[in-house]
Amino acid sequence: MRSFTLLPLIMAALVTLPLHASEDTEKEVRHAIDHVTVYRQGAQIKRTTTTVVPAGTATLVFPGLPTAIDPSQVRITGTGDFTILSVTHRYHTDTLSGAESQAERERLQVERNSLYHDMQQEQHWYTILDKEEQLLASHTQFTVKDSGVDLTRLIDATRFMRERRIELLQERQAIDQRIGDMQASLTKLDQAMAALPPLRTETHLEIMIHTEASAQTSGAISFGYWMQNAGWDPAYNARVESVADPLKLESIALVRQQTGEDWDRVNLSVSTGTPNRNRSKPNLSPWFLHANHHGARGAAASTAAAANQWLKTQPYNPAVRQVRGQLYDAQGQPLIGATVSVPGGRSVVTDVNGFYMIDVPQNARNISYQSIGMVAENINISNCVMDVALAPAVEVLDEVVMSGYAIAEEEVERGSLFGSRRERLAERAAQAFDYAAVTVQSTPTQTRFDIDAKYSIASDGVVQSVRIKNMEVPAEFLYEATPKLDAQAYLMAHVLDWEELDLISGRLRIYFEDDFVGESSLALNLASDTLSLSLGPDPAIQVRRKLEGHDNKTNVITGKRELKREWEITVDNRKSQPIRIIIDDQLPLSNDEDVVVKAEALGGGKLDKDTGRVEWDLIVKPGEREGLRFKYSVQAPRETPIRLDS
Template sequence: MKRIYTIALLLASLTRVVAQEAEQTVSSKINQVAVFLQGAQITRHASVPLKAGVSILTLTGIAPAVQQQSIQVDGPASVKILSVSFRINYMEEHKKPEKIKLLDAERKRLTTLITQEKSIQEVYLEEENILKTNKSIGGTEKGVEVAELKAAMDYFRQRLLDIKQQLMQSERTIRSYQEELAKVDAQLTELRAIKGQPSGEIVVKVSTKAATTAELDVNYLVNEARWFPSYDIRAKNVKAPVGITYKANVSQQSGEDWENVTLTISSANPSEQGVRPIIKPWIVGYNNALSRRTVSGSMMTVTAGNEVHGKVMDDEGQPIPGVNVVVKGTSVGTVTDVNGNYSVPLTSDAEAVVFSFIGYNAIEKRLDKGSEINVQLAPDVTALNEVVTVGYATSGDDDSDDKSRIYGSSAQKMKREITATEVIRQTNVEFKLDEPFSIKSDGAVRATDMVEYELPAIYEYYCVPKLEEDAFLTAKIMDWDQYNFLEGEASLFFEGKYIGKSILDTRNTADTLVVSLGRDSNVLVKREKKKEYSSRQFVGSNQKVALAYEISIRNKKGLPISIVVEDQIPISNDKEITVDKLEDSHGEYDHNTGTLTWKKEIASGKTELITLKYAVRYPKGNRMLLE
């Protein structure tokens, strides 16, 4: 009898353990998101009633592409976290968004209308064929009265005219339906990535000595989220400071919507490798593979201010809207429009552009084949449960004496936090938005202003008439590096008008940040070759070519201007070739580059002249490009 009681006690104990370890489904809500340049850290909060002992908690509705190694669970000291795991539940798919349902219904409606309209066209075409093939009037033995012939011709003419008009109207109707259908298809393409995705689950095993309600925070990283910076740069006039609005363009396709979350924008990039580089011995020797260096001779030099543009399509030739287009190694980027078109400005050291979109394989294109790059993205067939391990990254012209050109010098440096609070971390900068923010998992880019700066600037014009006879107004901003800017596209506004796009190239500048504010047609620049001072003559075994140019700058504005003009003379790379600078109107000459620079102050309505003369001597019988 005692043995039976012992067994019964053991069974009861095991029953309690099994009951205690039964899985408990837990609802949670995303309340915080930190978006990185690539990826985002999600914070979910759950309030969970726990019994004493061991419990297994299952958080459902998680994004399917969670980076498993990044999952962290925080709870009160009274609750011990025993284990954390992640799994995919293929039986529970995310609900198809209502927007997709409506678009599917609209697509079916438009397709039906197009089919109906084409059927009507076929009927009219058939009637037209019948009229054309049945023109015989009367019999073979009896002629046709004039009145009958006239009535028949009137009928044929009127009916054929009606048919032609109906066909034209039908063609316009079909074209209208097709345009609407193209818009619907483009929107569906943008949202296709969230259709039919499985649901992720985070399973947490916890232990507690007494019954309690635990407040749990679950953090994890998702890759399919990003942000890129852009700027609005505004100048009222050349006497006002420059206003720079720092903006974040955020998008995500993680598989879960962020509704009214506390959003933080971070300059960190967890997708970059965080291991510090280690220099190794460099061994030099003949026929030694370690002594070789790879040199790419086909790389095209790209200067700031250029841009690349093109179209992104799928493997069937259909445009893909919402594709992320980023200059490799930078934060400069944009997204394709509804027709798959894009244009993105380039930094001075740009080498390649990366195209990425959820559900497709990313493509990298080098910038050595011109300014237009069209690409086709192929579908990504990678399994959804594949886990990628990532590491967290660690990173780390003074004109102040020229008072005549510091028009904004009386302005104080100001920073106005519009919708975000700036926090400077050890290795990155964060902007915490003050108001709750919502971002759907649809890949659409949502822009938000973060911080606005008002900075004193030096305004001056810049021109290289040898390349382009236009004067560009520039604003030179001192001590820009204290504002934690990242390189990005900038929209320019001057005197209350939008004047175009430029690039804030923060990685390739010195103490002064120069922002181009566009062309000014009221500053006329002309570069003319002076034939009377140009000549070609032979001296012994050499020939000497003398060239002369005159540069005129006229100020048609109502205010005096300051302008920097640049030109150049050739540089010899052969001892048999000599270059002599004959006249330069007191320009600053750089012997290493051959560049000549003039800084001119020009009063309103006045014209300034610059003369440049040089001569090149080289052996006879050789050809040389000297202009």
């Protein structure tokens, strides 16, 4: 058995035509896309074919490739009893329509050029007549020295000038008539050329592989190349059957492409890699400590700064032509209606989940993020995906302000979102179907999902959902509520060891059984050891907050005022099983040493002195109510304005 030659070539030095082209036998080879690996921005395309390689030297021509391909980055591999001598490329233009009318268009254009030249000649004659008119007008004095006006000469001159001016007028009218006729002829020629079918052409790249074989042989050839106008965004479907079951998380890739070639029944892989991203290690800058006197807001600002720290170290990347991502605050909540802009381009506004997408014009080097009440950020355009956290604008208040929401006494009867669905579970089980298998390959810098199915994705930019994998994730389910801001109790799923799940920040659609609960976001760059997912409010859990104590008095001796407030929070569980719920509220904070805030009673709650947040962890049995009370006081000089809940 004869050995084969495998030559991977990077086309580093290409010429338009090979030196030995006249000696080679050119053979056009049919080829098709076999495999596509889609990255967050960009795609690696692989084409394969099996062909007969002629004996001697030959040129295998691979036609019909998009001109967006960079020929210097095409990687060629081949197997068989032949040798690849060199690789070159050329561009081929096909006439799609209008070729038969080209000769007529050229004839009409020659006629039009001649007619336009004649019009210019007539314009020159107009100029000559104007000069003669000026000459006549400058000779109007007919006198004889010492004898006055010569009447005979005056009469002759007047007759001559009258006759000549009549002739000039008639010549001008004739020129106007000829120019008008020519202009009409030009219009007809333009209409005739416009009525001809337009000449439409299409240019393709052709890769030319020059081979040498001792005898005719069969060989397999493949070549890969990079295309920029493709990519994918992560999305997830989170499904909860019941709080006793694991969380089912479906990972989806939203794939789109506008590479100029359709992907017809190709093997598809999705990679978390970012080849366009800067690969250089950032260097540390000197770190100076500054005192922080802004309490919770300062902590939030530090959290947001930490989230953006890596992005701010990245240099400008001129290859990025479009940026997308998500804006959120320091707590990971999406910022709705924030403004994202680039110099020389249009501005966009984030959607209800904080997502944005913006095109980057040439020479734009940075991107600006702004939202009301937040510190604006201006960051180098370094990556195709840029998720940014905005810190709250720090303000030092001169007074302590507390505000609350009144809770209506009326209750609206609504069916529980988490009621029994046994018959629908059975129906779903009967209608269940299988997805394509997915093989996961991990490297130190990326994870690749090879999908065992053929996909067809047109080059039209339309997003196509590609399922990556399903996961059953152990989660701790509990309720959380902040009745000062919202009377609803939200079901939360807390996931441990989420780093092992190969997740990326993206959109999250939440379902409970067959019901679509809502859409949220997976902000992993703010997640800690525990990943928390909000599954939406449960109307079967009622939380109320009511002001029970209100006392304001002034000490006559010290001149200080003391304001006391007492609040009651109740939780009603209308479900058929016990629930665990985390309630949080807050005490005011003071930035004035003369204003003292004291926790009188917390009802078993835990106080964070830095933020003023108080947290209660309750177990509420089915059909029962649990209540708690907390009380605080504020002491301040009489002249210091203090406003609390009334």
